[in-house]
Amino acid sequence: MTVKTLTPAAIRCDEKAHEQNTKSAWFQFIKSIATFKGDLTSLTAPPFLLAPQSIVEYATYWSEHPSLLVAPAKEKNAEKRALLVLQWFLSTLKHQHASKDDNGKRKKPKPLNPFLGEIFLGKWVDESGTTELVSEQVSHHPPKTAYSIWNDAHGVRLEGHIAPRAWFNGAINIERKGYGILHIDEYKEDHLISMPKVHVEGVVTFQIAPELSGTSYIRSSSGYTSRIDYSCKGWLRGKSNSFVATLYRDGDEKNPLYVLEGQWSSSYTIKNKGGKTLQTVDLGKLRRTPLQMAPVEKQHPLESRRAWQLVVDAINENDIFAVGHEKSKIENAQRALRREEKALGVVWNQRYFTEMKEDHLVKKLVTRGKDEEAGEEHMVWRFDKDKYRRILDNQRDGIKSPTHSRFDSGVGFAGGEDCDGI
Template sequence: MSRCDSEKLAPQHKSAFFSFIKSLATFKGDLASLTAPPFLLSPQSIIEFSAYWAEQPCLFVAPSKEEDPEKRALLVLKWFLSTLRQQHNNKDENGKKKRMKPLNPFLGELFLGKWVDDCGTTNLVAEQVSHHPPITACNIWNDTHGVRLQGHVAPKAYFSTTVHIDRKGYSVLHLDKYDEDYLITMPKIHIEGIMTGSLCPELSGATYIRSSSGYTAKIDYSSKGWLSGKKNSFVATLFHDDKQNEPLYTAEGQWSGDFCMKKVATGEVVESFNVDSVPRTPLTVTPVEHQHPLESRRAWQNVADAIHRNDIFAVGHEKTKIENEQREMRKIEKVEGREFPRRYFTKAKQDLVAKSLTEGMKRHASMQGEMEGHHGVWMWDEQKYRRVENNRAQGIKSPMRTRFDSGIGGILLDPDLVESV
């Protein structure tokens, strides 16, 4: 029996799937550049994954309502754990198997939306700030409760007995009321069941959530073994930085289902939690026909439609069209000696908040690696955002050049993107 509790490949897809796996095993470099078989492709771009951070806004803003810094840190841990299921599980909320390979975002791709519920309005802006290497930056904020999350992630996929995905980058959660920051790193992913066609992702390694208030959570991930254990398992400890060997709380269970949090000193179960116990608030997105040409669902609409129709020829044709347009745009920029302007984010030399949260930590080497390397640091630019919003409020529309069929190339004349280089 497979360790992955998932559906197997349809018989008609097996030959193409194993040919694809063979190509993975001999490929050198980042697997993102490989084209997956159409039946594995998701109609969703990776940039939309940013939305998983705040699908349950009440959990996202809950730390802002807690006066005790120790309990705030525990609430941040609970919120983070609650975000993992939808992001990494191989089935959706209806129990239907997800397609495993999301679309690779193009440079400048946008995903905008908001959640409106009893917690007020929670806004999301995500932007693909780099294509080589791929880097997605996002900003999520709720002004009612003074909570915001800013970060960027740079995934790199490679093959070693199976597909592995390392994710450099980090996010910082800020609580206005307490002027408090939490630095968050992301777990590694590997795909299990790849040799049987029963695909499911698993998390591995350790990640941290470190607070400026002096508390740190460490989460260790493990998967089901051949003889024992459960899939999607984790054990987390919350401790004060002055006493790292004396955990205050533990959280243990499955990030895809149930877990419980205990107070170590007394053994008391503080809370037993199931990720489905809190309803997800639907994300509101502008109708496709009214979206900016760079917005993900409009840009990939023809590809997504072809995937839904299982039209492998149309999928290839539409994807190639966008990819060729992007290559042409990069050539033009190179000839003209300019760089594609980012709409909402700006590359910075360093992030002083994130840097300060790694300093002095005995285990800081485990987090410092997320701060360095090729991925760079991308910061939310409030001035850029305000300029775009002011133009929208004044009814200023971006003139679009019809250089390319998809309209993506039209951003060359977008006044919102004009800036000094």
């Protein structure tokens, strides 16, 4: 029997062919999005573009530095608390929008779209104590993800939801409706946070580089507002990932108390109202606290890492055929589950969050400013901590969830149609 071996030249030839096929598929995808008039989040991306991570995991970026998240709770001065909240927010942008991972490898641009009811649970343990996270996909059409992050030791809670919408006009533009509210028990204080827009440059050349644009705000119930203006490198001047943030008393925007300026991907300076530099912050020196999760085999069927495990394995192995096959199984299962629910006249109930019609706190804080970004999202999901604790107690006692007893993940269904946009 003759054993066929691959020579280095043959390997290079295979790699070149794979690269050419990828580029061809990429340009076909560009053609499709260039003529598509709807929300790009409803399109199914080619397997080679998929990142091994679901959007429902993105809430982890809010608390990769738990000590910064809880720092405002230790500050008695309201003005300085507002500054610490702004610094924490800036620390969340670098890894969330980075084009490369920690090893310098270029990230794949398209995360997995969560299925309805998908959840992600984890916690961080460090000198700040235990900071916990629950994230859930509360809507699929349109896509909306709700999250809650809390640290009981410091009385800090971050809660909110994100509703992305994307379109193409030479670059991929992503608008993130929704908002977050950081609450500090000690001072009965709330900070309303809106998110900047994202535009993904280098799409045509396949040199993808996310940039932030526009303006976002942090409005505090204590009477302070932070405004963050984002800009990118122009044709002749400027630097990538640039921002200028001003912190001012409400009604006195022209006289900022602090000005923070630099790059959200590297470093920035903090100056007082007299123009004196108080601090230079090197974001690259911040060390992220590892997220702790249950082993995949012990996770609930709805948990992201367990539900997408075979898809993620295929993505990491660059097996585009397995990616498509495993992904379709979940898509078809979800479509079958929706048909089953419609036939029975039932709707999916959120596992950890409860829907509310409006948020009076948000309306109160938004009316103090001219921006209405956060107020455009009228439907609100509140984290139900009693429900969460009841589920944990049931799990410890070996009692299965009374909800979704037959259709807990939908992954086991067989169907013949694809579910759009997963």
